[in-house]
Structure formats: structure tokens, C-alpha cells
Amino acid sequence: MNTTLKKLSETLGFSISTVSRALKNHPDISDDTKKKVWDLANMMEYEPNTYAINLKTNNSRTFGLIVPVISNYFYDSLIASLEEEARNQHYSLLILQSGDNPEIEKANLKLCKHNRVTGLFAAITSETKDISNFIKLTENNCPVIFLDKVPTDENVHKICMADSSAAILAAEALCKKNRKKILAIFGNYKLSITKERMEAFKEYFNTHSPSTKLDIVEAKNPAEAYQHVIKKYPQKAKPDAIFCMSDEILTGVMKAIQQLEIKIPNELSLITISNGIIPHLYYPEITYVETSGYKMGKLAFSRMMSCLAGSSFIQNLKVESLLINGNSL
Amino acid sequence: MNTTLKKLSETLGFSISTVSRALKNHPDISDDTKKKVWDLANMMEYEPNTYAINLKTNNSRTFGLIVPVISNYFYDSLIASLEEEARNQHYSLLILQSGDNPEIEKANLKLCKHNRVTGLFAAITSETKDISNFIKLTENNCPVIFLDKVPTDENVHKICMADSSAAILAAEALCKKNRKKILAIFGNYKLSITKERMEAFKEYFNTHSPSTKLDIVEAKNPAEAYQHVIKKYPQKAKPDAIFCMSDEILTGVMKAIQQLEIKIPNELSLITISNGIIPHLYYPEITYVETSGYKMGKLAFSRMMSCLAGSSFIQNLKVESLLINGNSL
DNA sequence: TTATTAACCGCAAACATTTGCGGAAACGTT
């Protein structure tokens, strides 16, 4: 069925090794022979058997990628950029989602090991405490680069968004508009990403505008964010600005705003940290600080390549973000 | 480094074949021996080398999946369901995106071939005319199942949404509300999906409510949909209902609606065909006909399994959709 | 005692590839 070196060699009368070398342009082989081999190989549509090569070279040219969910604009762009790089460098990408479930994450990890991935990119679940399984991979010469959702451990490769500076960018923008009663809605307080963003946000107002009244609340999902706005807004001391920590929160807030028919930006300023799609779905478009999965992917990939090239230098990289102006401030 | 059968056999004193058979619970091996082998295998963390197995069995237990883009809620759920099935059946999934570019699609196809995938799921680009490369795979005993964006060719496995019945569901819902001036916005007229949905939509009104005035327009992107609404609405004969063929169109329409401050559903009824996320982002939530990528994934996977089991019966399957009630009618 | 049978295990080939090493021509040099 499939053309192999053996078949080529048999029909040509050369040995397998000669055919192999000819196909790789080895100097030992005469141009004459090379041409014959090439011609037949093309004619018979020879394609080297990846598994034999993998077996021999012990290198799969495949990277694993484990993320909590694919359906998320941040991971989408992350995947897109990793995939692009991988394709350009002739690597494959084994994409797995954990569903934010540590058990499935474990199974995924096993699959990666089983597939003998060359390297692994991982965004861990919110409940992953023990990363020893990941560490084991690195001991097998398989670099692991944590992305976005990273463990607290030291001594691992980590790349995440510059959460504090993203929060600061948003705070700055709000300050410029001179808003004084800000409702700031953050996600799950347990997440390190939340902590970083919140601390930076608070700190900024403490030092630059202590007079601003900050109302900081937690919303673990869009519905909770929605409820916060619905409850806060009818009060006398209505907020004159809302800060959303993420797209998830923004969607809840926007539902409330539409229901209450609040005019943006006249009655209320709105800013969010976002992956860049949701803010464009509304009118007016929402001003946001962009967290680019695309950039992160590029950075992660180049980091992976240096790891494979032998660099064992552990880095904790941050991807900076950008203020994208809508008309909501 | 890695534990192999050979190492196990050497430290145990058994032959490689005995160890291999013991690990697979072969009846030829005594329970005593099996236990010894198992214990050592666990201790040394033996994991069979996938590539050696692939080489031997000529089966990668990997499916390829090529989609135009991952960042799309429909494909997200499709991927999620395929991934879930694959994991349960101990298959891996090689996910590739073509970026709706036939060139990249071709490269992806090559990668699949190179990785000797067991089967391929594919949603082709809008410009893919020649599917001979796909056909070639099937000739190599690699089933190809086309999903969602399928070629017009006969004699291939196709699974797509029941586009006409989805459109009819929406039309029905509009009819019940007795709307008489409907703006119906469809996507790129060239796509077969557009044609099917449009024809069914028109046909329904022709037979069930010929008095309804239908205004049918094309919008190739959200901006065009936005413009349509902006231009139509100030006219005397305002539409009293809008039908959107897809999420993409809905987002453009909603922007216009928010800008014009049109009250939904009082002034205007709105219905869309959607993958199920976007309609929930607005207040009131938009009523939609759901096209479930999840269902499609399940169906596709089971189809793939029967192909692998030997069924060569070519089918053109349709996934039916569901009306999900919001408050926009 | 010998033949039969079951239980248990190992040899070796096969899968497709890579590569160190060695060998045979062919040519040039002393």
C-alpha cells in the first residue's frame, strides 16, 4: 500500500541505506543516483513514515497544549498563534481541554506523556495544586511552559499577562475622566489573577486619587455581576463608573445596563479588561485594556524553542497589554 | 531513561515476549509471572512506546480535525464534543485551523497524512473547490467526514445542520407573533448554507403567510448588517421584525438597535439562528434557533467509528435544531 | 512405561527508518 524505503530500494536495485541517504541529499551519494531515487520517490509518492522516524529519533515533533477550555476568546487567539508558529516550524499541536477539571487534566497529561510530546504548554485548572506530574515531564527532557493560569511554584517556566499593569492602565483611564464613585467588579477572589489586578487597582487610586470612592465587589459569574449592578444602581449614591475585571463580568454588567437603560458614557463610564471581542459587540463600543493571547502565544513558543535549544534559564515572563479606546468612558 | 519491555525483561529474567504478554493479560502467562511483571512495571513506571506500537500496528489512534477557525462558538462546541468522545475512546485529536485559506488547508492535510491520522474530520474553507486531496486520504483507508462546511460533491460523508428546518423554525416563530414587515438579513449569498436557509425561509412565508412583507438583504459581515438596520429603520415602513441568519449578523444588528434605542420586543421583534452564546449577552435575551456543534460532534464521531468498523455506506446527515426562547419576540 | 495434553515461556521476524563502519572500485601518486 504505502511506499517505503524498502520498496524504493527493491525497484531501483539500490540498498535501503543508499535510498535513504539519497533522499536526504547526503554527500556520499552521486548526483546520478540521487536523481534516480528522487524521480521514483516522486512517482511512487513516497512519504517517510513518521512513526518509524519518531521511534528512531525519539522525537515526536509535537507539542502538547492543555487549556481549561477552548471556547474562550483569549485561548482561541492563544491557540491560533501557537498553531501558526508550530506549523511554520513543522511541529504539530496536540490540543486538549481539561474543562477546568483536575482529573481530566491528569488524563490529558497522561495522553501527552503517552504521545511523547516534545514539549508542553499548559494553563492549569483553578484547582490544580499539585504540579508534580508536570514536573515529572520536565525531568524527562520535555519542557513545560505554563501559560496564563500558572502555578505559584517557583522554578517553572511561567508566562502570564501583566495583570497589575493592565489594571493600572484601566485605573489611569478612569482617573483621567475624573470619575469619583467607581464600582469595581472582580472575579473569584481566590484566583491569583484577581488578587494581582485588585491590588494594583486599589493601590493606584490610593496614591493618585485617594478621594475617589471605590466600591469593590466579587462576582464569580456573569449573573452575579448582573445582580451587583441591578442592586447598586437604584441607590442614591449611584456609581458614575464601573470597572470590570474580565469579559465574563462585562457581559453580566452590560445586561443590567441595557435593562436599566443607562446611557453610556453620559450617565456612566465603563471600562473592562478583555480579550478583545465582547467589547465590540455593544453600542457604544466598550473601552478596554486588551490582554492578547496572540502575543502570549508567540512569546511562549519562542521560549519553548530556547528551552529545546538547551536554555535552562527559568523565567517568569509577563505580557504587557494595551488600552483600546471605545466610546464608553 | 525510559522503561522499555527490554529493561523489564532483563531485570526480571523473562524474555521480552513474556513480559509483553504478561502486561496484556495473555492466557499463556501464569498468574505468578504476571504479578511479578506487573509489580516491576508499576515500580519502574513502564509506559509502552506509542510510536513503536503505531509502527507495528500501523494505526495512530489519532483523528485529524481541520476547521476554518477555532474561535467560533460553533466550532468550539464541536471541538469540545469531539475531544470528549476521543478521550473516552482513547483517541487523540490533532486540531488544525485553515484560517479559511485553501493553501493552509492543503498544508494541514499534508500534516494529517504525515501524521498518519486514523480518520479525518473536516470543515472546508469557503473557497475549497477541489477535494481530490481529501479523497486521496479515503483511498488510503482513512475515512474523511465533512462537517458543517461541506463540499457539494456526492459520494462523501457529510454532516451538516438542517439549515432549512432551522430557518423554518424561525419563520414559524415570527409568524406566530403575526409580524408583517420582516427584515431578513442573510450572509454571503454564495454559501450553500445561505441558500438553503433563505429558500426555506421564503418558502415558508409564501405558503403560510403570503401577506407578510419580506425584505431580504445580504450582509457579508457585522458592519454591513449594522448599516442595513441603520438605513432601513428611519424609513416610514419600518420593519416590525428582524431575522438574522447567524451570530455574526446579529452582532451588527444589535449594535444598530442599541444605537437607535429601539425597544425590544415592543417596537421590534428579533430572532436569529445562533450557536448559543451571543444571544445571551443582551437584554432582553434574544430568541434563537440553536445550531448545536455539540450534537454534530457526537454524530460525527459515531459516524467515524462505524466507518472504521467497515461501514462504507455514504450518508448525508443533518443535525436538527431547537428553538430557544428569549424575550425578543 | 509411554503417549497425550495442558501450561508456560522464548526465538525471531516484522514494522520503517537512521547511521557508524567498512568495503569496493577508480583514480592519481610515487
Added chain:
DNA sequence: AACGTTTCCGCAAATGTTTGCGGTTAATAA
């Protein structure tokens, strides 16, 4: 004529697994 080089190529081992076939022991039956 003897030796050294260069050019070109093949042998064979190695990667880790699976599996048909054959072989050894011990127990049972004749």
C-alpha cells in the same frame, strides 16, 4: 607495481513492540 585517496555504496545494528510458532516441563491418561 605498490600505495594512498576519493567516491560511492551496502551491511547490520538499533529504536520498542507484537505475535506466530515452536519448545520445554510436568501432569495425566493409556
